[in-house]
Amino acid sequence: MPQVSMTVNGKPASGNVEGRTLLSSFLRDTMGLTGTHVGCDTSQCGACVVHVDGDAVKACTMFALEAEGAEVATIEGQAAPDGTLNAIQAAFQEHHGLQCGFCTPGMVMSAAALLKDNPKPSEAEIRDYLEGNLCRCTGYHNIVKAIMAASGQNVGAIAAE
Amino acid sequence: MYEFEFERPTTLADAIKAMGAEDAQALGGGQTLIPTLKQRLAMPAKLVSLGAIDEIKGVCKADDGALCLGGGTTHAVVTREAAVDYPALAALAGNIGDPAVRNRGTLGGSIANNDPAACYPAAVLGSGATVVTNTREIAADEYFTGMFETALGEGEIITEVRFPVPEKAAYQKFEQPASRFALVGVFVAKYVDGVRVAVTGASEGGVFRWSEAEAALSGDFSAGALDGMAPPAEGMMSDLHGSAAYRAHLVGVMTRRAVVAAG
The missing domain is CATH 1.10.150.120 ([2Fe-2S]-binding domain)
Structure with a gap:
C-alpha cells in the first residue's frame, strides 16, 4: 500500500493507505482523530469539514493521497493544548x-x-x-x-x- | 468504492503518460467523481489525480483580452481571481455548491463531466469559449455533445479554457433547493458581434444555445425583447422537481432575469 505523509494540527502524520482511502478515514481510523465526523458520506452535510492548506474542504470527498504534503487542521487542533476553547x-x-x-x-x-x-x-x-x-x-x-x-x-x- | 490504483503526477507530461493506462480516469477536484465512485457507478482501474499539476492551474489574460482559466483551477480561485475581468463568470463560480465544494471542484472537472444541470457548461457555451486540451483546441459549440457527453477523447486532459470577455453578461440560476444544482440556469453574454444565450439544467440534451432569444436580444438587448418567449417544452427534462413545460417556462423567465442583471 502507498504511504501518505502530511501535517495534521502541526504534527507530522503518516500511514499506509489504499488509493481509495478517504481523508476522513485516514484522520479517524489511522490517526484516531474521531472529531472529524462523517454524517452523510455524500458531501452534503459538512460534518467532516477540515482545513487543507488553509481551505475548508469536506474530508469525506477527498482521498488521503491527495493531501500528500499538505497542512491539515481538524477540530482537535482548535483548542489550546491545555483545553482552553478558542x-x-x-x-x-x-x-x-x-x-x-x-x-x-x-x-x-x-x-x-x-x-x-x-x-x-x-x-x-x-x-x-x-x-x-x-x-x-x-x-x-x-x-x-x-x-x-x-x-x-x-x-x-x-x-x- | 471498488479498488483502484492511484497516481498523483506533478507535471502534465506525467499525467498524459499515466492516462495511457487501461481504464485510467482523470480526477479533478473529485466533488462529483468521488460520490460517483462511492456509489460504485464507476470502476476505473487507475485514478490520475490532476490536483498537483501547477501548470494547469490559475487565471491569466491572453494578448487578445480573453481570460484564460487553467483546467485545474478551483471554483474558489475563479471566484476571487476573475472578479475584475469577468464578473459574471466569477459570480457563477462563486455560487456553485457550497464553500467547501468550491475549494476542491475545478473548471476542467465540471466541463469534462458535463452534468446536464451544472453551471459551468452554461458559461463556457454562453461565452463561446475555447476548450484547450493536451492535444487540441475545441470550440464550445463543438465541445458539448449531449448529457454527460463531450468531444473529449480517451485520455484527453483539459489544460485551459479561454473565455472571450463580453461587454456585459450575467448568469441566473433557479436552484433545485436540495441539491442546489440548476433546475434551470441561463447565461447571457453580449458581445460586439451579437448575443449568446446558453441554458443548463433544462434540456435532455444537456446545455444548449437558445437561438431565438439570441436573435431577439442581438437586435434589442432588453428583457422586453423576450416578452412571452420560451423554448418548446419538447426535449426538456421532466422529473419530480419540475415538468418539461415548467422548465421551458423557467428558461424564458431566467433569461429575462439574466438580461436585467447584465444591465
Whole structure:
C-alpha cells in the first residue's frame, strides 16, 4: 500500500493507505482523530469539514493521497493544548450553538474558514457560508449568533427565523 | 468504492503518460467523481489525480483580452481571481455548491463531466469559449455533445479554457433547493458581434444555445425583447422537481432575469 505523509494540527502524520482511502478515514481510523465526523458520506452535510492548506474542504470527498504534503487542521487542533476553547468554540458554548453536537466540528471549522477571509461577516454572509453544513437540531439561529459573537459583533440584533 | 490504483503526477507530461493506462480516469477536484465512485457507478482501474499539476492551474489574460482559466483551477480561485475581468463568470463560480465544494471542484472537472444541470457548461457555451486540451483546441459549440457527453477523447486532459470577455453578461440560476444544482440556469453574454444565450439544467440534451432569444436580444438587448418567449417544452427534462413545460417556462423567465442583471 502507498504511504501518505502530511501535517495534521502541526504534527507530522503518516500511514499506509489504499488509493481509495478517504481523508476522513485516514484522520479517524489511522490517526484516531474521531472529531472529524462523517454524517452523510455524500458531501452534503459538512460534518467532516477540515482545513487543507488553509481551505475548508469536506474530508469525506477527498482521498488521503491527495493531501500528500499538505497542512491539515481538524477540530482537535482548535483548542489550546491545555483545553482552553478558542473564540469560536467558546462562542458556540456561550450561545448554545449546538444541541446533539454531531455537526459541530464541521460548523466550527467552516466558521473558522469564514472568519479568516471575512473577519466581520454579516448575518446573511454567515448563513450563506454555512450552506454546506447541515444541522438538524438548532435551526441554525444560535450557530449564526455564536459566529457573530466570535467575530466580536453584537448578537442582539439578529432576528429569530 | 471498488479498488483502484492511484497516481498523483506533478507535471502534465506525467499525467498524459499515466492516462495511457487501461481504464485510467482523470480526477479533478473529485466533488462529483468521488460520490460517483462511492456509489460504485464507476470502476476505473487507475485514478490520475490532476490536483498537483501547477501548470494547469490559475487565471491569466491572453494578448487578445480573453481570460484564460487553467483546467485545474478551483471554483474558489475563479471566484476571487476573475472578479475584475469577468464578473459574471466569477459570480457563477462563486455560487456553485457550497464553500467547501468550491475549494476542491475545478473548471476542467465540471466541463469534462458535463452534468446536464451544472453551471459551468452554461458559461463556457454562453461565452463561446475555447476548450484547450493536451492535444487540441475545441470550440464550445463543438465541445458539448449531449448529457454527460463531450468531444473529449480517451485520455484527453483539459489544460485551459479561454473565455472571450463580453461587454456585459450575467448568469441566473433557479436552484433545485436540495441539491442546489440548476433546475434551470441561463447565461447571457453580449458581445460586439451579437448575443449568446446558453441554458443548463433544462434540456435532455444537456446545455444548449437558445437561438431565438439570441436573435431577439442581438437586435434589442432588453428583457422586453423576450416578452412571452420560451423554448418548446419538447426535449426538456421532466422529473419530480419540475415538468418539461415548467422548465421551458423557467428558461424564458431566467433569461429575462439574466438580461436585467447584465444591465
